[in-house]
Every structure is written in structure tokens, then in C-alpha cells.
């Protein structure tokens with residue numbers, strides 16, 4: 001059993017930690033070589049003679065210096081950068097977090113940023129009013145590969161409106177990238193029929209970030225950077241260092257701007273006709289988000305609205321919803337209907353954490369865990 005424990009411990013160690021080892025020059029602080037002669041300008045266009053350590057580039061790529069974040073890269077028309085890293089270890093998911101910087105006030109159109117791995121792609125754009133500072137962290141799940149396989153990470157600009165004047169387009173500016181590995185198979189907490197109900201498994205937080213990580217809509221549980229949860233609209237992944245998190249190190253703040261936003265998952269191993277209690281903590285992130293929160297919880301075919309009056313100073317209340325399973329997998333979702341903003345015009349909303357589904361007595365039966373078995377055996381032995 002000791003070995004078994006050690007293995008689990010090692011597995012957790014391997015799968016828990018963000019690593020900056022995967023990418024070379026992830027924050028662009030190693031300057032390009034052979035810069036064109038006007039190299040003291042705050043924005044330099046890289047040419048065929050320049051090289052950017054760690055990266056390959058094509059099209060219009062600018063090396064920019066910014067007052068708050070140091071050096072970054074701006075992808076202009078047809079601008080593209082890429083870097084290949086090697087997968088380390090098996091059964092790992094590679095989750096990317098990167099900073100996207102606001103490129104100016106005077107653009108009539110904004111180009112998007114396309115982020116791709118060998119078999120994943122998503123387009124991001126800077127969203128006004130989603131952070132206090134002029135940059136935001138976004139995340140993308142690159143997928144999983146076997147040990148030693150090369151993963152080519154490609155970032156390129158994507159003009160949204162082809163008719164627009166490229167001189168008045170804001171092109172995306174990218175800074176600090178971070179790759180975090182998470183085990184493909186997550187350990188299920190004993191007694192909880194949900195995986196990652198505490199949201200501890202998700203994207204990494206950038207070193208200087210105080211505003212969490214934005215997770216855009218992702219319909220698939222497998223492709224989501226928030227492991228085992230799909231996302232509708234936008235949510236903010238928040239860390240306990242900078243926000244009020246009810247349990248553990250991370251939680252979800254649901255951000256509704258125009259349409260409702262939320263998260264969704266499914267239980268594993270519910271049995272038809274049995275009754276269960278869905279319990280969760282609803283709260284606020286201590287980010288000055290005041291308002292009347294309305295969150296709809298769904299479990300199987302039961303839906304109910306829950307409300308919380310938030311004064312934005314960090315609160316949490318436990319709620320429960322009893323449902324009867326009609327299948328071996330029940331849909332669980334949380335949807336926020338409240339449109340709330342802080343005084344500084346930052347979109348904010350309710351926090352969800354500690355989501356658990358456990359069986360209630362009656363016809364439901366808990367599968368005996370090894371611990372229970374051992375206790376039962378000990379009990380018999382003592383007798």
C-alpha cells in the first residue's frame with residue numbers, strides 16, 4: 001500500500017504544477033538578434049535578417065516595448081510565430097495560458113489571434129471591460145501527447161473583417177506564455193460523483209497576473225482548459241492568492257455580459273431512479289462585485305434558481321438541490337443570469353466552488369471503497 005500511495009503522490013506531483021520549462025523565451029525578454037538599425041524605437045518590425053530566440057516568425061511581426069509588461073510581440077498583417085516543444089511524460093494534457101494586450105483605442109477594427117496546436121485551434125480577441133489592467137490572460141487546451149512527441153504551437157493574426165483598412169486595425173499583442181500539464185485522468189474525490197468539482201484542475205496563472213484567467217466558450221469537456229467542464233459564454237478562473245476562493249486554490253467566477261454564461265459537466269456512475277444531493281458554494285470573489293446574483297442550477301431534469309446578495313467583499317454560502325437520476329449520467333450545470341460590473345467597469349459575477357453530487361439514502365447505494373472494506377475487515381477481525 002505504501003508503494004501505491006507513493007505512486008499516487010508522485011502522480012499528483014507530476015500532474016499538479018505549471019512548468020515554464022516547455023517553451024524557450026516565453027515572455028519575449030530575450031531580444032531579437034540582427035534588428036534593423038532603428039532598434040531603439042519602442043516598436044521594431046522584424047525582417048528576414050532578424051531572429052527571435054526560440055521562435056520562428058513569418059509576415060509582419062513587431063517586437064514591442066510596453067511600459068507595464070516589458071517586451072512583447074505584435075502580429076501584424078499575416079503575422080505568425082511558432083515554436084515546437086517536446087511532450088514530457090505520458091497521459092498529460094498541455095494547457096496554455098498567455099497574455100493578450102490591448103493594442104490601442106483608435107482602431108476601427110480588431111484582428112483576432114488564432115492559437116493552434118497539432119489538433120486544436122481557437123481564436124481569441126482582447127475583450128474590453130474584462131480586466132482592471134490593459135492586458136488579460138486567456139487559456140487554451142492544446143491536447144495530450146505521448147512522451148517525446150513534438151508539439152508545434154502556432155500563433156497568428158486573423159483579420160476579422162477583410163474589407164477594413166489595415167492601417168486602422170488593432171493587431172494582437174502577445175506576451176508571457178505558460179504551459180501547464182494536467183493528468184488526463186483525474187482522481188475522483190471519494191464520495192463525489194463529479195470530477196474536478198472543486199475546480200482545482202485548470203489553466204495555470206501567469207506570474208504577475210492579478211486578474212485570473214479568462215476561459216472562453218468551449219462546448220467540449222475534453223477540449224476545455226477547465227478539466228471536465230464545458231463553458232458557455234465566458235468565465236474567469238480565479239486563484240486564492242488574489243480572490244476570495246471558497247475552497248482550495250481555485251474557483252470559477254461566471255461572467256455574464258449580454259447573454260447568460262455558465263459551466264456544465266456530467267456525473268459518473270449515478271443509477272437510474274436513485275436520489276442525489278447536488279451541493280455547491282455560491283459566493284463572490286472579493287473583487288468589488290456588488291449586486292443581486294441569480295444562478296440557475298441544473299441537475300438531471302431538475303432546475304432551480306439560487307440568489308445571493310453580494311457586497312463584493314468575499315462571501316460564500318452552501319446550497320443543495322435534490323434530484324432523481326434518470327440515467328447513469330446526469331447533466332449538472334450552473335448558469336448566471338446576473339449582469340454585474342464593478343465600479344471600475346469590469347465585468348464580474350457569482351463564484352461557484354465545491355460542487356459535489358452524493359447519493360441520498362433509500363435505493364441509492366455507495367460502492368464500498370477500499371477504505372470501508374479495510375475497516376469492515378478490521379471490525380470482523382476484532383470480533
Ligand SMILES: *[C@@H]1O[C@H](CO)[C@@H](O)[C@H](O)[C@H]1NC(C)=O
Nearest residue numbers: 037038039040041042043044
Ligand atoms: C535612436 O537613438 C539615437 C541616439 O541614441 C537617436 O539619434 C535616434 O533618433 C533614435 N532613434 C529612434 C527611432 O528613436
Ligand SMILES: *[C@@H]1O[C@H](CO)[C@@H](O)[C@H](O)[C@H]1NC(C)=O
Nearest residue numbers: 034036037046047048049050
Ligand atoms: C539582410 O542582410 C543583407 C546582408 O547584410 C543585406 O544585404 C539585406 O539588405 C538585409 N535585408 C534586409 C531586409 O534588411
Ligand SMILES: *[C@@H]1O[C@H](CO)[C@@H](O)[C@H](O)[C@H]1NC(C)=O
Nearest residue numbers: 054055056082083084085152
Ligand atoms: C515552425 O513551424 C515550421 C513548420 O510549419 C517548422 O518547420 C519550424 O521548425 C517551426 N519553428 C519552430 C521554432 O518550432
Ligand SMILES: *[C@@H]1O[C@H](CO)[C@@H](O)[C@H](O)[C@H]1NC(C)=O
Nearest residue numbers: 102103104105106107167168
Ligand atoms: C487616438 O486618436 C486621438 C484623436 O484622434 C489622438 O489624439 C490620439 O493620439 C490617438 N491615439 C493613438 C494611440 O493613436
Ligand SMILES: *[C@@H]1O[C@H](CO)[C@@H](O)[C@H](O)[C@H]1NC(C)=O
Nearest residue numbers: 128129130257341344345346
Ligand atoms: C467599459 O469601460 C469603459 C471605461 O473603463 C466605459 O466607458 C464603457 O462604458 C464600458 N463598457 C461597457 C459595455 O460597460
Ligand SMILES: *[C@@H]1O[C@H](CO)[C@@H](O)[C@H](O)[C@H]1NC(C)=O
Nearest residue numbers: 077163164165166167168169
Ligand atoms: C497606410 O499607412 C501607410 C504608411 O503609413 C500609407 O503609405 C498608406 O497609404 C496607408 N493606407 C491607407 C489605406 O490609408
Ligand SMILES: *[C@@H]1O[C@H](CO)[C@@H](O)[C@H](O)[C@H]1NC(C)=O
Nearest residue numbers: 027068069070176206207208
Ligand atoms: C512582474 O512585475 C515585476 C514588477 O512590476 C517585474 O519586474 C517583473 O519583470 C514582472 N515579471 C513578469 C514575468 O512579467
Ligand SMILES: *[C@@H]1O[C@H](CO)[C@@H](O)[C@H](O)[C@H]1NC(C)=O
Nearest residue numbers: 294295296303304305306337
Ligand atoms: C431563473 O431565472 C431566470 C432569469 O430571471 C429565468 O429566465 C428562469 O426561467 C428562472 N428559472 C427557474 C427554474 O426559475
Ligand SMILES: *[C@@H]1O[C@H](CO)[C@@H](O)[C@H](O)[C@H]1NC(C)=O
Nearest residue numbers: 309310311312313314315316
Ligand atoms: C458585506 O457582507 C459581509 C457579510 O455578509 C459583512 O460582514 C460586511 O460587513 C458587509 N460589508 C459591507 C461594506 O456592507
Ligand SMILES: *[C@@H]1O[C@H](CO)[C@@H](O)[C@H](O)[C@H]1NC(C)=O
Nearest residue numbers: 277279318319320321322360
Ligand atoms: C443537500 O445539501 C444541502 C447543503 O449541504 C443541505 O442543506 C440539505 O439538507 C441536503 N439535502 C438532503 C435531503 O440531505
Ligand SMILES: [Ca+2]
Nearest residue numbers: 198247248250
Ligand atoms: Ca476550489
